[in-house]
Amino acid sequence: MKQIIIIGGGAAGFFCAANLDEKLYKITILEQNSNVLQKVKISGGGRCNVTHACFDPRELVQFYPRGNKELLSVFTKFQPGDTMEWFENRKVSLKIENDNRVFPESNSSQSIINAMLSEIQQKNIEVKTKCSVREIEKSDEKYLVKTSLGDFEADYIIYTTGSSPKSLKIIESLGHKIVDLVPSLFTFNIKDDLLKDLAGTSFEMAETSIPKLKTDESGPLLITHWGLSGPAILKISAWEAINLAKVKYNFEIVVNFISKDPDEAEELFQKFRQSNPKKTMGQSKIFDITNRFWQRILEVSKVDLNKQIANISGKEMQTIIENLCRKKFQVTGKSTFKDEFVTAGGVDLKEINFKNMSSKILPNFYIAGEVLNIDAVTGGFNFQACWSEAWLIAQDLNKRL
Numbered sequence: 594m595k596q597i598i599i600i601g602g603g604a605a606g607f608f609c610a611a612n613l614d615e616k617l618y619k620i621t622i623l624e625q626n627s628n629v630l631q632k633v634k635i636s637g638g639g640r641c642n643v644t645h646a647c648f649d650p651r652e653l654v655q656f657y658p659r660g661n662k663e664l665l666s667v668f669t670k671f672q673p674g675d676t677m678e679w680f681e682n683r684k685v686s687l688k689i690e691n692d693n694r695v696f697p698e699s700n701s702s703q704s705i706i707n708a709m710l711s712e713i714q715q716k717n718i719e720v721k722t723k724c725s726v727r728e729i730e731k732s733d734e735k736y737l738v739k740t741s742l743g744d745f746e747a748d749y750i751i752y753t754t755g756s757s758p759k760s761l762k763i764i765e766s767l768g769h770k771i772v773d774l775v776p777s778l779f780t781f782n783i784k785d786d787l788l789k790d791l792a793g794t795s796f797e798m799a800e801t802s803i804p805k806l807k808t809d810e811s812g813p814l815l816i817t818h819w820g821l822s823g824p825a826i827l828k829i830s831a832w833e834a835i836n837l838a839k840v841k842y843n844f845e846i847v848v849n850f851i852s853k854d855p856d857e858a859e860e861l862f863q864k865f866r867q868s869n870p871k872k873t874m875g876q877s878k879i880f881d882i883t884n885r886f887w888q889r890i891l892e893v894s895k896v897d898l899n900k901q902i903a904n905i906s907g908k909e910m911q912t913i914i915e916n917l918c919r920k921k922f923q924v925t926g927k928s929t930f931k932d933e934f935v936t937a938g939g940v941d942l943k944e945i946n947f948k949n950m951s952s953k954i955l956p957n958f959y960i961a962g963e964v965l966n967i968d969a970v971t972g973g974f975n976f977q978a979c980w981s982e983a984w985l986i987a988q989d990l991n992k993r994l
């Protein structure tokens with residue numbers, strides 16, 4: 594029986610193993626840690642955002658700053674609907690949340706882990722933990738995988754080591770080109786009086802832009818202890834991951850907290866003033882923001898809370914609108930977004946055959962998951978790329994013999 598060695602017991606490696614035909618191959622997973630699927634365990638704040646309810650491959654690829662062109666054909670073969678069916682067929686009930694993120698009904702990543710573990714056990718697939726791969730040698734038709742637990746011979750290798758720099762070096766030494774690694778999906782560190790002590794304040798729809806990079810995003814926004822987070826920030830961090838690394842995470846960001854054009858905001862303000870001239874500014878929270886944030890806006894705009902709205906000067910009104918719709922912040926660094934983060938960079942996509950995720954350089958060698966220069970915005974898309982790529986590999990190998 595031909596031997597398949599899967600290097601890396603994470604999402605991509607396990608999903609691939611779970612879809613391989615064990616009657617055709619001897620399959621072994623090598624994992625350097627003492628536990629497998631560790632990232633799945635902590636994913637989505639422990640709930641595992643397993644995929645995203647976006648069922649049109651053309652729409653789906655728009656969420657991948659790196660890999661969007663290449664993944665189109667992959668998603669036409671295995672997409673979020675297939676992922677949901679796969680897990681539901683294995684008795685994992687899933688739910689689609691309002692923002693289209695998909696989670697197990699149990700709200701526990703363990704349900705996802707158990708489904709894969711049980712598949713691996715049924716198939717009698719060998720899992721070797723604390724087995725760190727140090728080198729791979731090509732010998733005639735086979736590979737020799739040198740590990741901390743000795744050498745393993747393989748007819749086929751599936752390389753799913755995630756973003757480990759050490760493991761990227763191994764594949765680089767076999768001839769693959771590696772695109773430099775940079776973090777993606779992070780929050781912005783900002784010190785500003787407008788945000789001070791307001792951690793936890795959220796905005797349903799905000800707009801963010803980085804003028805220097807001529808880029809903008811929109812979505813929910815969250816004030817944190819360190820600055821700003823939420824989809825409107827995370828999306829921009831992913832799309833601009835490389836450029837933001839270049840400027841060492843020091844740049845200016847402009848935020849529109851109410852996602853309204855300043856002229857429209859002014860019009861709403863004037864209308865409210867005409868119909869409520871006697872109200873104080875403190876009572877005049879016109880926009881969809883919290884009372885505390887409105888009061889802070891007035892404070893930093895140097896407008897007295899007790900002043901009647903009828904007595905507000907044009908300049909005062911402009912300052913308020915400027916702080917709401919065009920507030921400039923200086924970002925001075927980044928922080929980790931605990932629910933999900935990934936690394937941009939990895940194996941150059943030009944060297945991958947996306948029909949089956951095989952290496953164009955190494956025969957009988959497949960590559961999938963975060964080790965590739967593919968990453969997505971937050972929302973379940975990163976796992977979806979792993980599931981789809983891993984599934985393609987399994988289909989290819991199942992057809993091969």
Ligand SMILES: Cc1cc2nc3c(=O)[nH]c(=O)nc-3n(C[C@H](O)[C@H](O)[C@H](O)COP(=O)(O)OP(=O)(O)OC[C@H]3O[C@@H](n4cnc5c(N)ncnc54)[C@H](O)[C@@H]3O)c2cc1C
Nearest residue numbers: 601603604605625636637642726755933962963973975976
């Ligand atoms: C905190 C956090 C939360 C996340 N939440 C989500 C989420 O909810 N939804 C989502 O879509 N994405 C999420 N992600 C991203 C997602 O976890 C990754 O995209 C995904 O895990 C990548 O899978 P992978 O199999 O390619 O790599 P990994 O899951 O990193 O697995 C690679 C495995 O290979 C092993 N390995 C590496 N080198 C060697 C070696 N030389 N020898 C042996 N073993 C080796 C590693 O130990 C690891 O177990 C999250 C990421 C983080 C960090």
